Every structure is written in structure tokens, then in C-alpha cells.
Amino acid sequence: MRKLHLPLTKQEIMNLHAGDCVFLSGVVYTARDCAHKRLISMLDRGEPLPFDVRGAFIYYAGPCPAPTGKACGSCGPTTSARMNAFAPRLLREGLGGMIGKGEMDGETRRTIEECGAVYFAAVGGAGALYGNAIKRMETVAFPELLSEAVYRLEIEDFPAVVAHDAHGGSIY
Amino acid sequence: MRTLDTAEISASVYRLARRAGLTLTDSCKNALRLASEQEEGAARFALGTVLENEKIAQREQMPVCQDTGMAVVLLSLGQEVLLAGMPLKEAVDDGVRRAYADGFFRKSICDPLTRENTGDNTPAHLHVEIVEGDKVEIIFLPKGFGSENMSKLYMLVPAEGREGVINAIVNTVKAAGSRPCPPVYVGVGIGGSFDGCAYLAKKALTREVGSAHPREDVAAIQREALDKINALGIGAQGFGGKVTAIGVSCEIAPTHIAGLPVAVNIQCHCVRCEKEIL
Structure with missing residues (x-):
């Protein structure tokens, strides 16, 4: 099984093809519905984003609170299609890719291809496994959004499948 | 008193x-194990991850x-x-x-x-x-709402009958595609009123995965809908495969002579349902 370390180089992204099963380690940022709305508003107002999206990976997820002794609570992926309205804009800002669950729409898939990005599908409903693979967690922005805030996560061996690749390929 | x-x-x-x-129901776990044995490639990888997740949840006492x-x-x-x-x-x-x-x-x-x-x-x-x-x-x-979001209520006309009911179930799962965390468990309400029908569908999800309905004609609808759903090929997480649903469970109630309400409540593969009697 292939192991990858995020963020990825353009060459590493180009080597990925829909259907590849991989284990992901490295740094990701969480963001879901509310956080995306705010990030896009910040871009519209010309404000800097709370983290550098260039080359970065966003994980569509909203964790459970961390129990004592753990970096993070349960934290599986949420449905990516709800972020179709936001993903192309962030990809054009240089986002390296996304991790979520389920298919994304045509515009997002085309933008992934244009920008040389990649979308990984993690396994929905495996929150305990993913939460347990998060080794560090820091709040980056919007703490008042609770589970919907932006968190920086250090992950280790996240099982995922290449779902939409940089060549226009899709597993769905 | x-x-x-x-x-x-x-x-x-x-x-x-x-x-x-923290817990999947036993009937759900059994259905997922059986599904895993039938699949290959990415779908098998996904189901393996789901079964491993359940063990980690128990061991680490995490949701x-x-x-x-x-x-x-x-x-x-x-x-x-x-x-x-x-x-x-x-x-x-x-x-x-x-x-x-x-x-x-x-x-x-x-x-x-x-x-x-x-x-x-x-x-x-x-x-x-x-x-x-x-x-x-x-x-x-x-x-969970990833699956709740994919649920639908149809006010069919009586002429659509049994076929209409089955099509409503299958089309809802088809339209949901990869989004609700398949393989799904499908709760179906047949009859009642607009609101009562949706409640029947929710109640159907509290029955054990794989349980037959006591009414033979309803049990047949469950079987036929399940076969048609699994012929869609969506598979675990939408990665393609033989198992798109682990079960279809119906509840039925009398309705009005002018109507045939059908509610389809989608449950993801994490069937969590606990019961106590006081």
C-alpha cells in the first residue's frame, strides 16, 4: 500500500490515479460548511486567509471534542458535495487538494484537473479510526464555530482512496 | 397505576x-462483515476500514x-x-x-x-x-445528517401502486449515490399521512438489519427493493461494488383512498440504535 506525506509535490500528485488506495500522513486543515463560507468572504474582501492555502490540503471534517489524553476526538470525513460551491475558488488560490467523502460535482472535478490538484475520499463513518490517527491538533481560526472551526491536524496513516485525480479520472 | x-x-x-x-448494532456488524467478503478493490478496502474502526471505537471508547x-x-x-x-x-x-x-x-x-x-x-x-x-x-x-440529507418523501398516486413504491426506494438510493456513506440501511414508510409516513420510515430504521416484515407482501417489497438497489453497483463509499445497501426495512400504515405516501429515510452504514425497557 502506498504511503504519502502531505503536502504533496506536483509530481507526486501527477503520479496518483483514481482508485489508488493510500495512507496519508502530514498536515491538513479542517474546514466545513460555515468555515468555507467565511474563507470565501475573506477572499472577496481581499483579506489574507488564516492559513496559507498554497499547496495545502483541506480535510472536510468536524471532530468530536478530544477526550483526556488524546489529541482529537472521533474525526471522520463529512460529505464533500456540500463544499462544491467553494472548492473551485480555493483550488484556484493554489489549494493542493481535499480529503472528504463522496463524489464532487463537474465544476470541481474540472478545476482539480486544471489546477493539478487531487481529491481523496476517506472512509465515511470511520471516525474513531481517523481520530486516533490524529497526533496533534491546533485551532487556526473561528473557534466560536466549535466543531466547524478551522483546525490544523498532524495525521498519521489515514486510509484514503484517490477519488478525483489531476488527469480528470474519477472512481465514481 | x-x-x-x-x-x-x-x-x-x-x-x-x-x-x-460507541456501538454498531450486532445485525449491522454482521451485515458489514458479509458485505466485506463479497467485495474487492477499493470497496473492500473501505469496508475493512469500517470494521477496523468499530474495534478501535470499542478499544479507545471513542464514538x-x-x-x-x-x-x-x-x-x-x-x-x-x-x-x-x-x-x-x-x-x-x-x-x-x-x-x-x-x-x-x-x-x-x-x-x-x-x-x-x-x-x-x-x-x-x-x-x-x-x-x-x-x-x-x-x-x-x-x-447522522450525511444520510438524513439524502432522504425523501413522495406523495404517489394510488395508480402507481407497488411498482411506484419500489421505484421511489431505488431512485432515492440512486440519487444519493456516494454521499450518504453507503452501504446504506434504508428505512421506508408506506402509507399514513404526509408527516406520519416520515415517522414510519424513521421507525423502520429501529428494526434489526435483515429482519423480515411480518406481512409477506411487505417483506417481498423489502427483498425486491434491496436486490434492485444492489444492482445499481454504487458499492461501499460509492467505490463500486455489489453491496450498496445492507437492508431495506419497511413500516406500513393505512392511508387515504386518494393517496400513497412513501418516505425513504436513509441511514448510513453506522447503524446505532439502543433500547431499554423500564
């Missing part, structure tokens, strides 16, 4: 919620899914029970509030317009049915 302090109902809701957040859901409580209240103490709704919400805090569960309930989080996962969605006897049965179903 039997007097029951609602503090006992609160304590029961607390126990059920804590357990449900199986981070979407610990809207707290759906189905309470059957024996008419010979006199409730004492705090109001019933308050007791149920109190159990939910404490369980979600102590269990480190996600608080997912918010105002629909302002999106402001209530902060403690209340209010629970409480259904009460008055039944005979002096017992109280409490069913706790934490309902």
Missing part, C-alpha cells in the same frame, strides 16, 4: 446515548462516527404509568445533554437560520406513543 420518576427516564436516555455513540447525530428518542409509554418529577421532555434532554458532554460527543444541533449551535446537542427529537401496560420502552437512535 405505577409511578415512575422521570429522573429514571433521564438516566436511561443517558445510558442509551453513551452506548449508542464510531464523529457525527454523533441528532438524538432521536422513540418512547412508548404504558398508559398505566404515572410520570412524576421533572417534565418528560426536560428529562430526555437532560439525559442527552449529560451523555454528549461526558462522552466527548460532537454537539451538532443548531438554529436552522442563524446556524448558532445550541452547545449541548439538545433538543432531542422526541416521539411519544401511548401504549397499553405499565412499562416504558425507550429507543435511542443517534441520526
Whole structure:
């Protein structure tokens, strides 16, 4: 099984093809519905984003609170299609890719291809496994959004499948 | 009459919620194991991850899914029970509030317009049915919204009949595609009124995965719909495969001569449902 370390180089992204099963380690940022709305508003107002999206990976997820002794609570992926309205804009800002669950729409898939990005599908409903693979967690922005805030996560061996690749390929 | 302090109902809701957040039902686990044996490639990889996740949830005492859901409580209240103490709704919400805090569960309930989080996962969605006897049965179903969002209600005309019912079920699962975390469990309400039909579909999800309906014609609809869903080829997580649903469960009730309501409530592969009788 292939192991990858995020963020990825353009060459590493180009080597990925829909259907590849991989284990992901490295740094990701969480963001879901509310956080995306705010990030896009910040871009519209010309404000800097709370983290550098260039080359970065966003994980569509909203964790459970961390129990004592753990970096993070349960934290599986949420449905990516709800972020179709936001993903192309962030990809054009240089986002390296996304991790979520389920298919994304045509515009997002085309933008992934244009920008040389990649979308990984993690396994929905495996929150305990993913939460347990998060080794560090820091709040980056919007703490008042609770589970919907932006968190920086250090992950280790996240099982995922290449779902939409940089060549226009899709597993769905 | 039997007097029951609602503090006992609160304590029961607390126990059920804590357990449900960490546990898949046995019938769900068995169905997922069987599904895993039938698949290959990415779908098998996904189902293997799901089964491994369940073990980690038990070992680490972490919620199986981070979407610990809207707290759906189905309470059957024996008419010979006199409730004492705090109001019933308050007791149920109190159990939910404490369980979600102590269990480190996600608080997912918010105002629909302002999106402001209530902060403690209340209010629970409480259904009460008055039944005979002096017992109280409490069913706790934490309902995730990735799958709830893909659910549908159809007001068919009577002429559409049995075929229309099956098409409504299959088309709902087809339209949901990879989004609701397949393989799904499909709860179906047939008949009743607009609102009653949706409740039947939710109630159908509290039955064990794979259980046959006592009415043979309804059991046949369950079997036929399941076969057609699994012929769609969506597979686990939408990765393609033979198992798109682990079961179809129907509840039926009389309806009006002019109508044929069908509600399809999608449940992801994390079937969590706990029950106690007080």
C-alpha cells in the first residue's frame, strides 16, 4: 500500500490515479460548511486567509471534542458535495487538494484537473479510526464555530482512496 | 397505576446515548462483515476500514462516527404509568445533554437560520406513543445528517401502486449515490399521512438489519427493493461494488383512498440504535 506525506509535490500528485488506495500522513486543515463560507468572504474582501492555502490540503471534517489524553476526538470525513460551491475558488488560490467523502460535482472535478490538484475520499463513518490517527491538533481560526472551526491536524496513516485525480479520472 | 420518576427516564436516555455513540448494532456488524467478503478493490478496502474502526471505537471508547447525530428518542409509554418529577421532555434532554458532554460527543444541533449551535446537542427529537401496560420502552437512535440529507418523501398516486413504491426506494438510493456513506440501511414508510409516513420510515430504521416484515407482501417489497438497489453497483463509499445497501426495512400504515405516501429515510452504514425497557 502506498504511503504519502502531505503536502504533496506536483509530481507526486501527477503520479496518483483514481482508485489508488493510500495512507496519508502530514498536515491538513479542517474546514466545513460555515468555515468555507467565511474563507470565501475573506477572499472577496481581499483579506489574507488564516492559513496559507498554497499547496495545502483541506480535510472536510468536524471532530468530536478530544477526550483526556488524546489529541482529537472521533474525526471522520463529512460529505464533500456540500463544499462544491467553494472548492473551485480555493483550488484556484493554489489549494493542493481535499480529503472528504463522496463524489464532487463537474465544476470541481474540472478545476482539480486544471489546477493539478487531487481529491481523496476517506472512509465515511470511520471516525474513531481517523481520530486516533490524529497526533496533534491546533485551532487556526473561528473557534466560536466549535466543531466547524478551522483546525490544523498532524495525521498519521489515514486510509484514503484517490477519488478525483489531476488527469480528470474519477472512481465514481 | 405505577409511578415512575422521570429522573429514571433521564438516566436511561443517558445510558442509551453513551452506548449508542460507541456501538454498531450486532445485525449491522454482521451485515458489514458479509458485505466485506463479497467485495474487492477499493470497496473492500473501505469496508475493512469500517470494521477496523468499530474495534478501535470499542478499544479507545471513542464514538464510531464523529457525527454523533441528532438524538432521536422513540418512547412508548404504558398508559398505566404515572410520570412524576421533572417534565418528560426536560428529562430526555437532560439525559442527552449529560451523555454528549461526558462522552466527548460532537454537539451538532443548531438554529436552522442563524446556524448558532445550541452547545449541548439538545433538543432531542422526541416521539411519544401511548401504549397499553405499565412499562416504558425507550429507543435511542443517534441520526447522522450525511444520510438524513439524502432522504425523501413522495406523495404517489394510488395508480402507481407497488411498482411506484419500489421505484421511489431505488431512485432515492440512486440519487444519493456516494454521499450518504453507503452501504446504506434504508428505512421506508408506506402509507399514513404526509408527516406520519416520515415517522414510519424513521421507525423502520429501529428494526434489526435483515429482519423480515411480518406481512409477506411487505417483506417481498423489502427483498425486491434491496436486490434492485444492489444492482445499481454504487458499492461501499460509492467505490463500486455489489453491496450498496445492507437492508431495506419497511413500516406500513393505512392511508387515504386518494393517496400513497412513501418516505425513504436513509441511514448510513453506522447503524446505532439502543433500547431499554423500564
